[in-house]
Amino acid sequence: MGKSNITDIRQHLEGHVGNKVQISANKGRKRIVLQEGVLESTYPCVFMVRVKEDRGSYEHQVTYMYSDVLTEDVVIEFV
Numbered sequence: 001m002g003k004s005n006i007t008d009i010r011q012h013l014e015g016h017v018g019n020k021v022q023i024s025a026n027k028g029r030k031r032i033v034l035q036e037g038v039l040e041s042t043y044p045c046v047f048m049v050r051v052k053e054d055r056g057s058y059e060h061q062v063t064y065m066y067s068d069v070l071t072e073d074v075v076i077e078f079v
Helices: 006-014 066-070
Strands: 020-026 032-042 046-052 059-065 074-078
Touching: 006 032, 006 066, 020 059, 032 059, 059 066, 066 074
Parallel strands: none
Antiparallel strands: 020 032, 020 074, 032 046, 046 059
């Protein structure tokens, strides 16, 4: 996404609420989680994504911090 501070990241994401996103999250120890979902909402410190599992119709929410995007532990692409 290439933003330089948390405020820019938050404002950018607020403009994409309701859009499909693809997320790559570094969970540590060489574990990368790839998920696709819908950017559901943004809050002062976190944003929420509704993710659908590949194996069925099970949906759940995942929450990430803007600082994760800033440090590139979470990479967001808009689909």
